Amino acid sequence: MLDSKKYFPTLANNPDLAYFDSAASTQTHEAVLKAMNNYYCNFRSNTNRGEYDISERTSNALDIAKQQVADLVNVSSDSIMFTSGTTQGLNMIARWMKDKKRIIVTEAEHNANIVPWLTQGKSSADESIIVMPINDFDGLINLNELETILEKTSDGWQDTMVSFCATSNVTGVTQPWQDIATLSHKYGATVCIDFCQTIAHHEIDLKENQIEFAVFSAHKMYGPTGIGVLYSSFDFNDLIPLYYGGGAVESVTFDSVILKQGVNKHCPGTPDIANIIGFGVACEMIKYVGYSLIKLQELDVLKHLLSYGIDVLPNCRVFPANGFEDSVISIIPITGHSSDIGQLMAHTGVAVRTGKVCAHPLVDRISGSKGIIRISFAPYNTEEDCEKLCRELAIALVKVK
C-alpha cells in the first residue's frame, strides 16, 4: 500500500521524478484522495447544523475520522482536537503554558517549537529556555544531563515544561522520548512532544506514556496538507479557548456566551471537513500496514541508497556521523553551498531539500552558512530513484568543488 508509486498520484504522474523530500511532505495516498473526493462528490455539506441526510453523513464521517486519528496513538477521541498542523498546535500550547518559568528544548528543534516560546517572552539569555545539546555522533541528547537540569530547576510542577521534537527533521534521529517523558514527570515537569517527523515511522502510545501534550501533521504521514492534531491529557475545560465564534457555543446573547464543554469549546467555525476525513484514512492506513512493515520497507530503500554509494559521496560529510540509520540523511558540502547543489539536482529531476530546513539553530551550528542537503525517503522510493539520487548528488558535489 505504501511501497509503490502507483498508489501516489503525484509520483505516478511524474514518472521521472526521484522524490526525496518526504520529511517536508510525504506524498498523499490515493485512498486518502478518494475519501476526500467522495465527500466532495457525494455528501458535501456542513456538519452538525443540518438534520438532512448528507449533513448527517458528514457528521458521521467526522466522528469516524476523529476516532481513526485517536486510535493510531491509543487515546480517546475526546482528548484530541484538529488544528491546521503541528505549527498551530505548538503555538496554542505555548500560549496555554506561557506562565511556565522555563522551557527545556533540544538543540534539534524545528523553528515551530522555538518561535512560539520566544513570542511568549522566553529566551535562552535569561534561561527561561534551556537547550539540551545533541551528540554529533548519534544525534541524541544526554539523559544524565537532562536529569541534572531537571533536578536543579524543579521547584514545583508549574515551573518547568519539557517541549521537544521526538524525531528531528534534520537528522531523522528519534530521541528516547518515553524515557525523557518519564524523567521529566519524575521532577514534576509538563511534557509536550512534537511527533511531526515520528508518526510516519514509529508507533506512538500516548496513553501508556502519559504525555500532557502531543502534536503532529497529516501531510507527513501520507495525508492531506493543512490539517493536524493536538492531543492533551489535561481537561480541555481547564484550557482557555484561543479562538471564539459559532459552533463552539451553547448559547449567545449580546451580553454573554455559554461555551460548549470539553474539546468542543475550542473548535469554533466550520471544521476542515475534507482534510479531516483524509487524515482519518491516512491513520487507518498506517495502522493497517503496520509500523514493522513500514520499517522493513524503509530499510529496503536505505539498502539501495547504500548500495549506490550514499555513504561514500565526495566533498561532503554526513550529520550526525552515524547518520545512515533513519529515513533522513543530512549531508553537509565541504565546499559550495547546499542550495547550488539542490538546484543542480532539481534540473535532473531529483527533489531534495536544502538550506536550513526550518531548524535554524542546529543547521547553523553544523553547517555554518552552507546549509544541509537533506535526503528523506519513504517506502515508495524505488531502486531506480536511489541510483539516480546517488549519481546526480555525486556529480553535483564535484561540480561545486
Ligand code: PMP
Ligand atoms: N516540527 C517538525 C519536527 C517538523 O518537521 C515540522 C515540519 N517540517 C513542523 C514541526 C511543522 O509542521 P507543519 O508545517 O505541518 O505545521
